[in-house]
Amino acid sequence: MDNSRREFALIERFFRHRGPVRRDVRIHAGDDAAVLAPPPQSHIAVTTDTMVAGVHFDHHLSPHAIGHKLVTVNMSDLAAMGAEPAWASLALTLPEYDETWLEGFTEGLFAALDFFNCALVGGDITRGPMTLTITAQGLLPNDRALTRSGAQPGDTIFVSGTLGDAALALALQHDPTAFNANDTQRDALEKRLFYPTARVMLGTLIRNQASSAIDLSDGLGGDLTHILSASKVGARIHLDALPASAALDALVQGEARWKLQLFGGDDYELCFTVPQSRLGVFETMSKHAGVAVSPIGVIEKEPGLRFEAKKKQVEFTASSYSHF
Amino acid sequence: MDNSRREFALIERFFRHRGPVRRDVRIHAGDDAAVLAPPPQSHIAVTTDTMVAGVHFDHHLSPHAIGHKLVTVNMSDLAAMGAEPAWASLALTLPEYDETWLEGFTEGLFAALDFFNCALVGGDITRGPMTLTITAQGLLPNDRALTRSGAQPGDTIFVSGTLGDAALALALQHDPTAFNANDTQRDALEKRLFYPTARVMLGTLIRNQASSAIDLSDGLGGDLTHILSASKVGARIHLDALPASAALDALVQGEARWKLQLFGGDDYELCFTVPQSRLGVFETMSKHAGVAVSPIGVIEKEPGLRFEAKKKQVEFTASSYSHF
Numbered sequence: 225m226d227n228s229r230r231e232f233a234l235i236e237r238f239f240r241h242r243g244p245v246r247r248d249v250r251i252h253a254g255d256d257a258a259v260l261a262p263p264p265q266s267h268i269a270v271t272t273d274t275m276v277a278g279v280h281f282d283h284h285l286s287p288h289a290i291g292h293k294l295v296t297v298n299m300s301d302l303a304a305m306g307a308e309p310a311w312a313s314l315a316l317t318l319p320e321y322d323e324t325w326l327e328g329f330t331e332g333l334f335a336a337l338d339f340f341n342c343a344l345v346g347g348d349i350t351r352g353p354m355t356l357t358i359t360a361q362g363l364l365p366n367d368r369a370l371t372r373s374g375a376q377p378g379d380t381i382f383v384s385g386t387l388g389d390a391a392l393a394l395a396l397q398h399d400p401t402a403f404n405a406n407d408t409q410r411d412a413l414e415k416r417l418f419y420p421t422a423r424v425m426l427g428t429l430i431r432n433q434a435s436s437a438i439d440l441s442d443g444l445g446g447d448l449t450h451i452l453s454a455s456k457v458g459a460r461i462h463l464d465a466l467p468a469s470a471a472l473d474a475l476v477q478g479e480a481r482w483k484l485q486l487f488g489g490d491d492y493e494l495c496f497t498v499p500q501s502r503l504g505v506f507e508t509m510s511k512h513a514g515v516a517v518s519p520i521g522v523i524e525k526e527p528g529l530r531f532e533a534k535k536k537q538v539e540f541t542a543s544s545y546s547h548f
Numbered sequence: 549m550d551n552s553r554r555e556f557a558l559i560e561r562f563f564r565h566r567g568p569v570r571r572d573v574r575i576h577a578g579d580d581a582a583v584l585a586p587p588p589q590s591h592i593a594v595t596t597d598t599m600v601a602g603v604h605f606d607h608h609l610s611p612h613a614i615g616h617k618l619v620t621v622n623m624s625d626l627a628a629m630g631a632e633p634a635w636a637s638l639a640l641t642l643p644e645y646d647e648t649w650l651e652g653f654t655e656g657l658f659a660a661l662d663f664f665n666c667a668l669v670g671g672d673i674t675r676g677p678m679t680l681t682i683t684a685q686g687l688l689p690n691d692r693a694l695t696r697s698g699a700q701p702g703d704t705i706f707v708s709g710t711l712g713d714a715a716l717a718l719a720l721q722h723d724p725t726a727f728n729a730n731d732t733q734r735d736a737l738e739k740r741l742f743y744p745t746a747r748v749m750l751g752t753l754i755r756n757q758a759s760s761a762i763d764l765s766d767g768l769g770g771d772l773t774h775i776l777s778a779s780k781v782g783a784r785i786h787l788d789a790l791p792a793s794a795a796l797d798a799l800v801q802g803e804a805r806w807k808l809q810l811f812g813g814d815d816y817e818l819c820f821t822v823p824q825s826r827l828g829v830f831e832t833m834s835k836h837a838g839v840a841v842s843p844i845g846v847i848e849k850e851p852g853l854r855f856e857a858k859k860k861q862v863e864f865t866a867s868s869y870s871h872f
Contacts, residue, residue, distance in 0.1 A: 250591060251693055255778075256628035256763055257595035257686070259693045262586050267574060270669060271581035272637045272683070276676035304580035313596045315639065315681040345594060352600030353677035357639040359596070362581070369575055369583045439580055454579075 231349045234321065238330045239344065246343040248310065258345035260311055262363065269307035269362040269369060273297045277354035284397060287325045289418040290356070291332025296422045297441065298360035299340050300492045303427035304439035306370040307362025309340040314347035315357040340424060370427065370437040370496070375455035379435050379497035379523040384423050384515045386469040387444060391488020392476060393417035409471040416469070420492040426513040430496055433506040437496035445486040448495055449529055461486075461521040463533040482531075483540070497523055555673045558645065562654045563668065570667040572634065582669035584635055586687065593631035593686040593693060597621045601678035608721060611649045613742040614680070615656025620746045621765065622684035623664050624816045627751035628763035630694040631686025633664040638671035639681040664748060694751065694761040694820070699779035703759050703821035703847040708747050708839050710793040711768060715812020716800060717741035733795040740793070744816040750837040754820055757830040761820035769810040769864075772819055773853055785810075785845040787857040806855075807864070821847055 235253075251259035262268060275281060275294055285293070295312070302309050314333075318325075337344055342360065393413035396405060405413070423439075430437065436451050444466075452459055466485045476484060498506045510517050524530075531538040563577075575583035586592060599605060599618055609617070619636070626633050638657075642649075661668055666684065717737035720729060729737070746763075754761065760775050768790075776783055790809045800808060822830045834841050848854075855862040 250691065251695060255693075255695050255697075256625040256761075257593040257631065257693075259629065259688075260592040260594060261690070262590075262592060264588065266586075268584045268586060268592075269581040270584060270635070270637060270685075272639050272670055272672045274639045274641060274672045274674045274681075276641055276674050276679075279674060279676050301580040305583065307581065311594070313594060313683045315596050315598045315683070317598060317600055317679050346596055348596045348598045348681070350598045350600050350603065350679075352603050352679060355600075355641050355674075355676060355679040357598075357672070357681050359637045359639070359683035361594075364583075366585070367574065369579075369581075371575060371579050373579075437580075 230321070234349055238326050242330065242334045243337045243344045244341050246310065249343050249345055253344070253346040260345065265366050266363045267366055267369065269302055269305040269364060270359065271298055271301035272357060272359045273301065274355060274357040285418060287328030288332035291329040292336045292419055294356050294358055295333055295336035295340070296420050296492065298358045299342070299422035299424055300439040300441065302360060302362035303422050303424045304370065304437050304494055305362065305364065306368065306427045306431035306437070307364045308428055309342035309360060309362045309424060311345045311361045312337060312342050313359045314344060316347065316349045317352040317355040318349070319352065319354055340422070364431065368431055370431060370434055372436055372438055372451045372454035374435040375451050375457050375497040375523045376435060376499060377457055377523050377525040379499050380503060380519050381459060381495065381497055381521040381523060382517045383440070383444065383467065383493055383495045383520055384426055384517050385493045386467045386472065387440070387491050387493065388472050388481065388485035388488055389413050389416035389469050390420065390490035391484040392472055394490070403475045405475055409475060412469065412471045417490060420490065422492055423494045423515060426494055426515055429509050429513050430506065433498055433502040433509060434496040435499050437494055440491040440493045440495055441489060443487045443489040444495060445529065451495070451497065452527065452529060458524045458527045458529065459521055460524055460530045460532060463531055463538060465518060465520045467516065467518040554645070558673055562650050566654065566658045567661045567668045568665045570634065573667050573669055577668070577670040584669065589690050590687045591690055591693065593626055593629040593688060594683065595622055595625035596681060596683045597625065598679060598681040609742060611652030612656035615653040616660045616743055618680050618682055619657055619660035619664070620744050620816065622682045623666070623746035623748055624763040624765065626684060626686035627746050627748040628694065628761050628818055629686065629688065630692065630751045630755035630761070631688045632752055633666035633684060633686045633748060635669045635685045636661060636666050637683045638668060640671065640673045641676040641679040642673070643676065643678055664746070688755070692755055694755060694758055696760055696762050696775045696778035698759040699775050699781050699821040699847045700759060700823060701781055701847050701849040703823050704827060704843050705783060705785070705819065705821050705845040705847060706841045707764070707768065707791065707819045707844055708750055708817040708841050710791045710796065711815050711817065712796050712805065712809035712812055713737050713740035713793050714744065714814035715808040716796055718814070727799045729799055733799060736793065736795045741814060744814065746816055747818045747839060750818055750839055753833050753837050754830065757822055757826040757833060758820040759823050761818055764815040764817045764819055765813060767811045767813040768819060769853065775819070775821065776851070776853060782848045782851045782853065783845055784848055784854045784856060787855055787862060789842060789844045791840065791842040
């Protein structure tokens, strides 16, 4: 860690004694390294996500929302492994010492860390173009991690929540007059873009039922393809079954809506597969997850991703896929 | 993790199947998170260090040296806790896809990771101004971490290796004609600046003898002060005992040399304290560490850091300390 006086003052003011207190953090940030005590019989899931100013966010995003999102995108990766968030390390590169920015950022950051009971155990603060990285760690029972590679033909494909809201909100950022959205709809959609969720509770609940899982950051089309490749299978998606929010449902229909839901990205929902034999237990369990889950298709032996609506095959042009 | 095609191609070419293979890495990079299996009865030390282009390094530093240094500064933090390196996560923000740079960088990165038996388990590659972060994790027996807070009056203060070489090399970068250094001396000093070591073996060996430890990144004067503050003690340093390399010894003497050794930084040696009662065992152990250790002073009850040479007190002006 960098030990400059400026960094010390900044840590003291904005980071010290904030965030959840966990008994498994034996030595806190402030020594050469933090020391963590994982529980017996546990494995550790570790993931890293970086957000760069001007690339991953722009002036539309408040520092509070940046702090929230930086935590949440990492928690979403842990959720997809079925892990419970435990510890986070933060690398913060900032062009200047901007108190207002830091206040908003750390408010959003710690609110999210508190929500997920994830302790900030260390990091590094440096000067430079704004770049934000969290490496987050989660706990799970030995060898119980959900992966992308376990899907089998016949498994039902589920997604949590609704898809396409963030993509529509982004389109409205670019063209505020599009889609004739009213203020209520606009607010609902922007909340999904700027304050995404991470389905941590669902991830831990499906750990014993799901055969594979991934979190949806780039859009269902691309992300599901990672499960299909890793599992060496194909899939058929029922487009009419893709879950949509009230706002999306009111504003966009048909192929335009499917494209937002399949290729838009930034949903931070979970996509996972459940074998027929475990569907009964899964349905009982999933009622406790605090989020709706929707069956949207089936895993098939034949490689590739196929779409249908009203029992008819639907093709998307190459340009729909272009960004993944 | 970011899932763009460009990132996949880059990972496939420069990162896949490189670095040490560890059996405790249950799921490798490529899923939503890596999964790690810590051994029973172990604690985990975790540290983060960022290097920003134009701030922490400039065009003098080859990509190979950047990769080496990024790993080594993190390993040095683990060494100071007495931890054995295990896993690293890399956040790489790059302005462009520069094959030559990536080849050199990953050569240096993986050579260092191999040396320390530290597996690269994941990360994120993004586009933006060059910013490099590693979060590294090391293992140690339960509650055996070396900290900054255990020094007691009467403890002997040791440092490993030699001090001041990197600081002199940096001065020679700014003014190549200074000090009349010959090529052999220049090479020896630059190696210490561009290819620092991390005293990992020493850190694990002194785990049961040392009462406190820190790694020397900002210079002995500032870094030892962290031990003194955390331990609520003071110290007396014998300036004539500060270990110097042959090159430094030949080129700079007296107060100028002490200043390089006390306030120069970038040494990446360990500074630690050993109680009188454990000095015997420590001296036997330290012979196996592969690096010389030198007693340089003593911990005292009275707060503050005092310097003496030939039994006379030496004062440094405030400007000597200015950068920490």
